[in-house]
Amino acid sequence: MGMNHTDDQVMLKDTVAPFLAENAPVKHLRSLRDANDQTGFARDLWKQFAEMGFTGILVPEAEGGLGLGHVEAGIVLEEIGRNLTPSPFLTTAVAAVEALKSAGAHLRGEWFPKILSGDAIIGIAVDEGAKHRPAATALVAERAGNGFKLSGKKQFVVHGHVADMLIVSARTAGAPGDEQGITLFAVPRDAAGVTTEADRLVDSQLAARVTLDGVEVTADAVIGDVDGGWASLTRLLDAGRIGAAAEMVGVGGGAMDMTFGYLKQRKQFGQLIGEFQALQHRAAHLYGEMEGARSIVLKAQHLLDDGDPRAELFVAAAKAKSGLACNLAVREGVQMHGGIGMTDEYDIGLYMKRDRALAEFFGDTNFHADRVARMNGY
Amino acid sequence: MGMNHTDDQVMLKDTVAPFLAENAPVKHLRSLRDANDQTGFARDLWKQFAEMGFTGILVPEAEGGLGLGHVEAGIVLEEIGRNLTPSPFLTTAVAAVEALKSAGAHLRGEWFPKILSGDAIIGIAVDEGAKHRPAATALVAERAGNGFKLSGKKQFVVHGHVADMLIVSARTAGAPGDEQGITLFAVPRDAAGVTTEADRLVDSQLAARVTLDGVEVTADAVIGDVDGGWASLTRLLDAGRIGAAAEMVGVGGGAMDMTFGYLKQRKQFGQLIGEFQALQHRAAHLYGEMEGARSIVLKAQHLLDDGDPRAELFVAAAKAKSGLACNLAVREGVQMHGGIGMTDEYDIGLYMKRDRALAEFFGDTNFHADRVARMNGY
Amino acid sequence: MTDLETFRKETRAWLEANCPAEMREPVKSEEDGCWGGRNWVFKSPAQKQWLEVMAAKGWTVPDWPKEYGGGGLTAEETKVLRTEMAKLGCRVPLQSFGIWMLGPALLKFGTEEQKKHYLPQIARGEIRWCQGYSEPGSGSDLVSLQTYGEDKGDHWVVNGQKIWTSYADKADWIFCLVRTNKEDKYRGISFLLFDMTSPGVTTKPIKLISGASPFCETFFDNVKVPKHQIVGELNRGWDVAKYLLGHEREMISGGGLGEGMASIGAAFKDMAEQEPVLRAQMALFDVETMVFRAHSERFMDEWKTGKAHPAYSNLMKYIGTELNKKRHELVMSAGGSDALEWESERGRKGARPRTWLRTKANSIEGGTSEVMLNVVAKRILEMPGA
């Protein structure tokens, strides 16, 4: 089969695509936004995700999930992207689930069932500055009794204000910039000392700035190893990155298809604008870029699912490329739509906004290209 | 007048352009190349340059020159570029002359007259590695008696094998990488211990690898200050850089005009290929890039001529941009010519080759963009 | 001392004496501008005073003839005035589509009566104008416009719809392209002026992806326009429009200039130093910024001396707007997740992302990049084909 989808994957896509197109098309995002919704997504839709089994895609079979992989999660995320569906799927059912796989029985037993039932929202609290730099973690976790006391700030915690639990990277040793000395914690959002401030982002989703002021947790809250949380964090981040990349394949693909449709319908100078060779060549080039992004994302998903040691490199390349291609798709999309592309009334601008937020999520193209260079030894 | 040419500059252009088009068009380069000429340029043409006064453009009036500036030198260089004329003008009459302006009376009295009369060729021996990194100078000049003894290697010394004198950057203090501790020397090419090995370059010009093995020079050979040669070297390099940039405006412009001419003449699919909108848009974009390059080069020339402290920054930007624009011109040139553009018989490929050599000369786009960033404080 | 030096000295003295201190403070937002018109509410007594003293000298339109309310200055004197105003930080006393667009067209195509009537009002900021060009079906292909003026003897009755009319909801009058002959595409359009309070005119603001905007949709339902309100000949309004579009294009391409084009790496030094690939892109972008400034300077110098190709402003518009879009992509990259905030006070209610999104229209409004490239290819490069 190689890089072809398996029959099961094709079937999953055939389930997800119509489900989202029907239940959460772009107008779903609009209606939440225009109603000034303060959750950032629709809880009933999230329940439906759980009922359809989507939230369990990455949860091990032994723990009640489907035990599938990143290819399958990516199928869901691509459709989320294509429909601009606001959803905690990426943070909760992908990034958090992968992190929890390196947690102990206590945490797994508490959170996997809630994720499977659609009762939990989990926020990823990793970034402390405007740019994604996970090794720069400065938020401190000091030993206190047989537990830890956490103090510091996080930002860009998508859905963090309504999350039930936050996965927080904290420094237990070393200095900001060191990969060693980081520990990952599961912190209940309602723990004493946790405050969140929600901001609406450009793409209408809500993210929180989170302050931890002497938040006490027990040793059970540790995910992975104390001081050695980099491994679990990497697992979380790789899942988040390839997930965001898959979502961008959907966002860029949706923008592209909408734009190609417009080229075949809009007339200027007495002809369809899609007849203009300059636009045809740009369209063909864009198609190639999106196809390339789709390919590297799929390749990275396969490598992650195979536990291949090259996966981290390919995930970085996939996030970098999906950023480039999706950005091109939305820029060409707005430009080729002309004036109406600038109006709030048309959807193409919403694709541009979602692209921007996803570009930053878990590190942008520049960040990941730099990582590719480092992993390649220069 | 601002950035318009003065009447005198227009007149100079009206003299230079037909002179070079008649006496040294592209077929002049071809005939030297095909005859396997080992000088790298035509000495009689160089004499004519002197007779026309071109070699004295930058030489001060008090010393018999025209006392003009980089705008005027650039007018000559642009036509050299447009005709792909092999000539020591850039090294001898531009870079070397500017360096010699910070030399003592002895050196000036020796070399300015020879340059004015077309009797001297001067090579610029600055680079020691494959990439231009002037501060990395490692060639050593030790004090010996009341003079110096030089040992080390230089490369990419254009016309170095037939030069009468080499301007050599040497380290008299500090370590490679330091701007301090560099001294500039005027070294006769026939001095004992100087050996040169000529290589034909991709653009058919000849450059030398130069070895200095205990070459003894007197204190009179120093250009500028001992250990403080960076200032003179910068003056030399800025002249060489803006000169190379001006030449690239000519190379790119020549390639572009040839290509636009071809678009208006070649038919495929029953129409002139210049009628295809995709090519029209690329042509218009290319034109804009070349016009931008022309503008920044002219601006930098003005600032140099005005002794403006921003000149170094603008020269860096001009070399960077002319590299980008000229490279685009030759790449589009070959591609738009199609198959025949790949044949040695057509001139467009010669433009691509000259572009490549000039791109490296005195630092490429990447090197200068990095300098722009540093000068801008980041 | 030359006459020009005397003029410079006197101008400086006059500006120092007459420009209120408040009007020398840097402009903080679009809100600080003075647009004039019937319903204008001055933001401060100083704003009113500054407009009045400048209008009295004719210096809201310094190079227009004195008889039409201008200052009657030469090109050199006008440049001196602007330079001295810039040195002192004097604000522009009046922002006006009447000055930037309609005025030059009236000076060229208007009757003597029209010039005497409209130009002084424009110069004094008494009428605020808007422009009625684009229609929903006529963007780049403006000449396909459908708004129709039916000949009723001494007036036309206009029906149709315009889009992208800036500040239509605040303007007093509109200059508007109207089809007056359905047979001839190019020679069937007339350039009409009419009052926005005429019965049958309605406007509806357009919300952009960046948020609220000055743009409106404007609807005409049996609007009566007297025949003397035509500029230029009947059915030859396209000539007026083309002339005016040239002015607009220069304005927009000039918009990429100014202090906004300083080193982007210097502005985001910390980010540049932490992110090597971003830094490299900023370095290359800084080069392009310097190129564009030098290019604009050269273009203006050549334009003033008549050496620039008449279509060259199309090239500058293309380059300047594409560059500005790219700049704001980099600004967003440098801003990271901080720059995603859309409503927070911390993020000044989304100032950065809204500006970024707004720049996306640069390469659409006033002629798309695609149209600019067509024009450059055909008119400057003389490529073959239609």
Added chain:
Amino acid sequence: MTDLETFRKETRAWLEANCPAEMREPVKSEEDGCWGGRNWVFKSPAQKQWLEVMAAKGWTVPDWPKEYGGGGLTAEETKVLRTEMAKLGCRVPLQSFGIWMLGPALLKFGTEEQKKHYLPQIARGEIRWCQGYSEPGSGSDLVSLQTYGEDKGDHWVVNGQKIWTSYADKADWIFCLVRTNKEDKYRGISFLLFDMTSPGVTTKPIKLISGASPFCETFFDNVKVPKHQIVGELNRGWDVAKYLLGHEREMISGGGLGEGMASIGAAFKDMAEQEPVLRAQMALFDVETMVFRAHSERFMDEWKTGKAHPAYSNLMKYIGTELNKKRHELVMSAGGSDALEWESERGRKGARPRTWLRTKANSIEGGTSEVMLNVVAKRILEMPGA
């Protein structure tokens, strides 16, 4: 053990036993290839032996039917053979336009007699072929070709000129597009085979910007071609040509793959570390390299299962060739002035700049990038217009 595993084991054993050690050394230059043909001089006894044993098994063309000199292997078995050869480092025993291009066309369009006659000779490397498609006036617009074959009853008399005929000066036979009907542009071309030693055929090598090349101009002056040497129907040679161009395109787009596409920054680590802007470009290029490899892998998997769009190879050709050109621009940048040397022994007689220049043809030969984009836009994206 499945049949395929058995086959793999046996194949490996056979290769180990039969492939001479010398034929397992990495190919150092184009000179190392074996092209066969009447006048071929083997570079070594090992080269001859390797060709003979492989041809005897039919493994120069493993997936062709056995009756035509092939190995009769299935697609899976062929893949196994190639994989095992790659593992052992076995060289390709025979380079041949006959195998890559003409063979597939003959298998599809040839008569039984033609297949029996030509295919075994191709498989054994006894005839070396060249391709006569392009003409000076017919590059991208191939179908406008002018070389004309006049009908003389039992033969044609061919006059005209071809260009870009690779190795025409070394080839034994040519497969050639010839106009046989001047009235119909598309349905007036026939696909003819003829001997290069026929009276009236002359060739002239073409020197490229990169130096000497395998390309020639080829001239036909009253060349007599018997009628049975046509492939496919009279005047329907364009169908054969299109089919064959598809094969060529895949070959060329595949050329961008392979070991040449490893990390460029790793290959020029010192340069990358000294030049931050170059490093950034290498980093971004490494991403594109990984993307193209993944994309090619996905394309091949989808192609094999019939899921790829028939025109998809045009897209891959465009992306792969543009990428390869960009790669060599970076190689030249990394090489600096060392990489400018054109003749020196140190610079291996200009190997780097010559390779760089040669890559510029990638996006021209086998269909220009512009034609590829046209095809993608029209056939895959279904954009409107002619």
